[in-house]
Amino acid sequence: MSKDSTEKILSFILKSHENIKTSAKVRLILAMAFPAMCAQVSQIMMHYIDASMVGALGPKESAAIGLVSSSIWLVGGICLAASAGFTVQVAQSIGAGRFVKARATAGLGFFCLLTLSLMLGVLCAAFSDRVPYLLGGTPDIAPMASSYFLVFMVTFPFVVLNMYTAGLLQADGNIKTPSILNICVCVLDVIFNYLFIFHTRHIEFAGFSVTIPGFGLGVTGAAVGTALAEAVVSTVMLWCLLIRNEHLHLRREKLRLSLMALLRAVRISLPIGLDHLATTGAMVASVAIVSVLGTTAIAAHSFAITAESFCYMIGYGTAHAGTAVIGQCVGAGRNDLARNFTLIITSVGVFFMSVAGVIMYITAPLLIGLLSPDPEIRELGTVILRIEAFAEPLYGASILIAGCVRGAGDTFVPGLLNSGSMWLIRIPLSVALAGTLGLQGVWGAMALELSVRGVLFILRLRSGKWLKCRQ
DSSP states (O other), rough: OOHHHHHHHHHHHHHOOOOOOHHHHHHHHHHHHHHHHHHHHHHHHHHHHHHHHTTTOOHHHHHHHHHHHHHHHHHHHHHHHHHHHHHHHHHHHHHTHHHHHHHHHHHHHHHHHHHHHHHHHHHHHHHTTTHHHHTTTOOHHHHHHHHHHHHHHHHHHHHHHHHHHHHHHHHHHOOOHHHHHHHHHHHHHHHHHHHHHHEEEEEEEEEEEEEEEEETTTTTHHHHHHHHHHHHHHHHHHHIIIIOOTTOOOOOOOOOOHHHHHHHHHHHHHHHHHHHHHHHHHHHHHHHHHTTTTHHHHHHHHHHHHHHHHHHHHHHHHHHHHHHHHHHHTTTTHHHHHHHHHHHHHHHHHHHHHHHHHHHHHHHHHHHHHOOOOHHHHHHHHHHHHHHTHHHHHHHHHHHHHHHHHHTTTOOOHHHHHHHHIIIHHHHHHHHHHHHHHHHHHHOOOOHHHHHHHHHHHHHHOOOOOOOOOO
């Protein structure tokens, strides 16, 4: 299905009062979810290639990036939550056919998110030299981690702009365009990384000598390459939205401050933001727990998270489609379709993540081996990745259900489930098991917590109360 056909089919289903075959709904979901899944996988490929390139420099360089990754997720999660506060409203307005309101809400979101990202970027950049030490980093890796964190934070508004613009296009049912452009981020990142990470080098190929230029910035070069890729693609994404999009173009719109829209955005995004702060804060705490286990453990932990992302980003891709579909269903007053689509989306996503979990278990040595040549890191990373594989189906259920119910405005209870399970189960168990089982104990605690979280979200879905939470 093309972009136009998926939008038309979704619009037809929302307006139709006839029974639509489940197979047609599944095809629609697959058509919307597949590009998003490809984009998510490409993003993980980008991080995978980044880690592989930096891993070639040595385990200390890899550990430097792994040390601050969770802090980057923490800051990014704040803006992701704020973005959801506006994109959910836009999706519901489009479902109700209120396009002027959708454009006004989108414009307000641009103003708020750019302001927020600039403030966070400046604040984090100012403290970039202290963050690695606060996380338990040692003097041999902290300066590299600080440099990486500084570059990322200085260019953070481009990342947020890309994130929000993609969310608006998805809210309109256009999953294909942002997915293709996010794949382009991956390609550009690889090119820029080669230029900025490594020194100028000569390669012999088929009797010819090719000179590849490079700046030799090492870990810092990885951040510069990613920043440039995000800047280029965010500009193109913005053009697609403001000029090409039929419903959300802002060419003739004036920025209007709607207190009601702003308050509603806060009500939607605040629980998501607190959830991200709590869960990502728990990830930071996990890094602190792992950091005392040594450089090898830090690197293996970071590489295993990158490798596992292949599984759960498939779920996140499907969940993005779910937020858009459920948002439009609720906006159109079709709670029956919202409930039915949520069941379909969850089933489809859990199936894909279960298959990915099996593949991850089998290919764990290869996945870790591609990231690091160090035998100790490869052995430890393989063990913990196989532990995590057993949690993927229920972890997928929590991701997918959270994405769907978010479209209905249900963010408070999912936030409690996410953060509560992290802090009440994962962190205490990790502390208890790290001393005796090492990194395997930390990942065993993680797998158990994710499974419990999945069960809790399934119970939330079955209750039906999420349909009564429209903000």
